[in-house]
Structure formats: structure tokens, C-alpha cells
Amino acid sequence: MTETAAPPRANSKKLFIRTYGCQMNVYDSDRMTDALLPHGYEPTTEIGEADLVLLNTCHIREKASEKVFSELGRLKELQAERRSQGHDVMIGVAGCVAQAEGEEIARRAPVVDLVFGPQAYHKLPQMLEQAQGRRHLPDALKRAVVDTDFPEEDKFTKLPAARKDVTIARGLTAFLTVQEGCDKFCSFCVVPYTRGAETSRPLEQVLAEARNLVAAGVKELTLLGQNVNAYHGLDGNGRSVGLGELAYRLAEIEGLERLRYTTSHPRDMDDALIAAHRDLPLLMPYLHLPVQSGSDRILKAMNRRHTADEYLRLIERIKDARPDMALSGDFIVGFPGETDQDFEDTLAVIREVGYASAYSFKYSPRPGTPGASLTEQVPEEVKNERLQRLQALVVQQTQAFNASMVGRTLPVLIERVGRQAGQVGGRSPYLQAVHLEGSPDLIGAIHQVEIIGTSTNSLVGRLPVAQAA
Ligand code: SAH
Ligand code: SF4
Ligand code: F3S
Numbered sequence: 001m002t003e004t005a006a007p008p009r010a011n012s013k014k015l016f017i018r019t020y021g022c023q024m025n026v027y028d029s030d031r032m033t034d035a036l037l038p039h040g041y042e043p044t045t046e047i048g049e050a051d052l053v054l055l056n057t058c059h060i061r062e063k064a065s066e067k068v069f070s071e072l073g074r075l076k077e078l079q080a081e082r083r084s085q086g087h088d089v090m091i092g093v094a095g096c097v098a099q100a101e102g103e104e105i106a107r108r109a110p111v112v113d114l115v116f117g118p119q120a121y122h123k124l125p126q127m128l129e130q131a132q133g134r135r136h137l138p139d140a141l142k143r144a145v146v147d148t149d150f151p152e153e154d155k156f157t158k159l160p161a162a163r164k165d166v167t168i169a170r171g172l173t174a175f176l177t178v179q180e181g182c183d184k185f186c187s188f189c190v191v192p193y194t195r196g197a198e199t200s201r202p203l204e205q206v207l208a209e210a211r212n213l214v215a216a217g218v219k220e221l222t223l224l225g226q227n228v229n230a231y232h233g234l235d236g237n238g239r240s241v242g243l244g245e246l247a248y249r250l251a252e253i254e255g256l257e258r259l260r261y262t263t264s265h266p267r268d269m270d271d272a273l274i275a276a277h278r279d280l281p282l283l284m285p286y287l288h289l290p291v292q293s294g295s296d297r298i299l300k301a302m303n304r305r306h307t308a309d310e311y312l313r314l315i316e317r318i319k320d321a322r323p324d325m326a327l328s329g330d331f332i333v334g335f336p337g338e339t340d341q342d343f344e345d346t347l348a349v350i351r352e353v354g355y356a357s358a359y360s361f362k363y364s365p366r367p368g369t370p371g372a373s374l375t376e377q378v379p380e381e382v383k384n385e386r387l388q389r390l391q392a393l394v395v396q397q398t399q400a401f402n403a404s405m406v407g408r409t410l411p412v413l414i415e416r417v418g419r420q421a422g423q424v425g426g427r428s429p430y431l432q433a434v435h436l437e438g439s440p441d442l443i444g445a446i447h448q449v450e451i452i453g454t455s456t457n458s459l460v461g462r463l464p465v466a467q468a469a
Helices: 023-039 061-085 095-101 103-108 118-133 164-170 203-215 241-252 271-279 298-299 309-319 340-353 381-405
Strands: 013-020 041-043 052-057 090-094 114-116 143-147 173-177 220-224 233-234 240-242 258-262 286-288 328-335 357-364 409-417 423-425 433-437 445-456 458-462
Touching: 013 023, 023 041, 023 052, 023 095, 023 118, 023 164, 023 173, 023 220, 052 061, 061 090, 061 095, 061 103, 090 095, 090 118, 095 103, 095 114, 095 118, 103 114, 114 118, 118 143, 118 241, 173 203, 203 220, 203 233, 203 241, 220 241, 240 241, 241 258, 241 271, 271 309, 298 309, 298 340, 309 340, 328 340, 328 381, 340 381, 357 381, 357 433, 381 433, 381 445, 409 433, 433 445
Parallel strands: 013 041, 013 052, 052 090, 090 114, 114 143, 173 220, 220 258, 286 328, 328 357, 433 458
Antiparallel strands: 233 240, 409 423, 409 445, 423 433, 445 458
């Protein structure tokens, strides 16, 4: 990696990326920025001054997907305004909606210059050049540049490494995609179609990126994958390495203090990964392990290929290895055919597990997925009611979990100044936000913090008396 901290060029263009969806899109947006920096684009947080606006989109539920089109309507106005001031703005749609809808986006929204899926990000500079070449054509002849191929080549070897100064500016925690795509085909989900088949990055490639991040000052890495624990990267000898072994290898990197990963599938939680939780103190005791439903009938219809009981037994094994493991989950209510009893079974699983946090969604039929053509769709009112009940239970659990921290002293990675003057903020091992009074000098390291209270979504802490004095 070249570490030239080049100053912004005088003729630099401004890039604005709006990111929707999951953490992988956050990671990808940064990689798109990294790919464009050498081509004279500097990131901006002001959409009004952008020369290029990219929407990095999410297709997971209908609402997420429709947001893109309302945003494109607003961008059309922005473009007209910029043009009236003698500037112009190019518009690109990336991410999972782009992958799923391709040409259709350009047809529905002619303002769009570029449409490209997640496997094309390394080609962004060339695509932009191509789109630029088409700009002076009369409107009737202008077509968007569209790339939704799944190429054979490895985009990760083509994407430039992040510049050191850019990594530093992004903060002390970083995402690192190690695995992409999904072969599970849960019957509700678009991801296998938008992200393609499961692939894992080679071990050395992951280690090299991790070392670069840590050398720039990153203290905490979150490994990403749609099925991150299905990771099976090849080592230098062509041997397949699982996520557990990857964790041991990452633990050898000096200066890396915390390691997390998301999202895991229960079927891929193997013994090696569970053992890593027992052995590696840097592997944080917080696991996002979605179950979606607590009813075996619905789990089967969802094609999750495990039962509720298998999930509960798995959690027992994980807790045997790491007794303080906090759990998080995803739930879908109102999958086609879900009865009151099925829903009660889901609540029962939630009660048994006791989550530190959980995300829950109303089932949204997605085009092209098997679930969408099932006949017994659940009425919207029923979904609403179930979602409310489920969320009320989860809120109680999260509050109880947070309250159980009061009086304890937790290691907190202090990451930033707080919202209020004189405060700093960071995260506990269990991913809880923690705020405390303290000097900005604390930022950048893990400090022992005494938890003295909770607020809605965070913990309130203070430095132990000896240190505060
Ligand atoms: N790869 C992850 C999840 C990706 S999507 C996993 O396997 O767990 C994130 C969450 O969105 C899912 O866990 C699921 O709860 C929810 N989700 C996915 N498709 C959905 C749909 N069609 N309707 C409602 N929620 C959905
Ligand atoms: Fe979607 Fe299921 Fe794959 Fe997760 S495991 S990405 S929910 S198909
Ligand atoms: Fe959304 Fe694509 Fe992530 S559909 S959740 S952005 S993988």
C-alpha cells in the first residue's frame, strides 16, 4: 500500500455517497470512495456541493427499496438546481437495488447516469469515464451505464487499499468484509440474488487488510459477511480456513484489541469458532445470531434448516465456552402461514434466550423469492400487532440487560468526544454505547469504566475515582 497523504487537489471533484442497508454497504461505500480518491474525487458530507452522488442501496424489504426512487426524485431537482448555477452532478445507483433491478432503474429514473451492482465496484472509475462520455449526447440518445455482471475476477484484488490518512479519519473501529454472498436461500430473502453465491476472500488478503487498518490506528475490527461464519478462505497452501481459525490468526496482530463479526447463521457456528470464543479474549462476547422464528413449522417454510430447539442448544454450547456471551437476533413476524401459535413459539424462544438486543421486521414479500408466491399471506394488521408485542418484549430484555451492568466496571473503548461538552463516548464489550465525563485524551484506548446508570439506548459511566482524580 502506498501511504501518500496527498492533499486535496485544487481541481478535485466532490463525491457524496448515501448508504442504505447493512454494514456491508457501509464498508462498500468506503471502498468506492477509496477507488475514486486517486481519480480526483474527495468525499463531502454536503450533497449540495457534490459533483457525483452515489446511492448505495438496499433491497431487503419493499420500504428500503422504494426509498431509492423517492431519493432519485429529489436528486433530479438537485441536478436542475446545480445546472442553473453552472455546475453539474452525475448520479449513480449502486448496491442491492441496482443489482436486482439493473436497467429498470434507468428506465424509471432517467436522471441516473450509472447503475452497478456490488461486484462491479472496482470498475467504478472506468464506468464513470464511460458515463461522462455519454453526457453530451442529446437526451433521446443518452443511456445509463449499467453493470450488474458477476465477473470471475476478484474485485478485492483490484480495489485499492484505503489511504492511511483516510483510515485514520474513519475512526478506531473498522469493518472488514471477509465473505460475501449467500447460498442458503431462505425463502423470504433476496440476498442470494443480489449478492450472488457465497465467496470468501483468501486468508492472506484478509490478514493484509487487517494489518493495514491496525497500522493506521484501528483498534477494533468487525468482520463482515452475509454469512460470515460460513467463511472458508484459502491459505497460502490452498487449505480452507474457517472463521474460528481466522480469528486466531487475527489475534496475532499486535495492536488489534477487539474483534467482532456479523452476521452469523446458526448452522455455520462450528466447534472451532465456539472454541475461539473460549480462548481469545479479543473476541468480544456479543453475538448476532438471527433465528427469525421460534416455530419449527415456520422455520421449515423459511428454509432455515434448523429447529428452534437446535438453536437453543447451540446457544447453550456457546455460553458454555463464553458464559458472559450476550446475544442479539433478527426476527420476522407474519411470514406466510404464521399462526398465533407460531408467533407464541417465537416469543417463547425470545423469553428463553433473553436478548441483549434484537431487530424485528414485518415480513415483506420480495420479488423472485419463493415466499412471495405463498398464498397464506398474513394481513397487515396482524403483522403490526405481532411486531408491537415482540418489540415490547425485546425492549424489556434490552433494558434489563443494560440495567444489569450498573455497578459493574467494564472495559470501554473510548472512540469519540461525547454529544455534550466534557463527555467522551465509546462501547462496552457487549456493544453498548457508553457515555462518561472525561478528557478527549482518553480517546483511542480501552479504559475501565464504572457503570453508574442507563439511559434509553446507552450506559452512563464514570472513571474509577483514582483515575478521575
Ligand atoms: N445474512 C443475514 C441477514 C441478512 S438480512 C442472516 O442470514 O441472518 C437482515 C435481516 O432482514 C434478516 O435477518 C431478516 O430478519 C430480515 N429480512 C430479510 N428478508 C426479509 C423480508 N423479506 N421481510 C422482512 N424481513 C426480512
Ligand atoms: Fe438471507 Fe438467509 Fe442468506 Fe441470511 S442466510 S442472507 S437471511 S438467505
Ligand atoms: Fe440490504 Fe443488500 Fe445488505 S439487500 S441488507 S444492502 S446485502
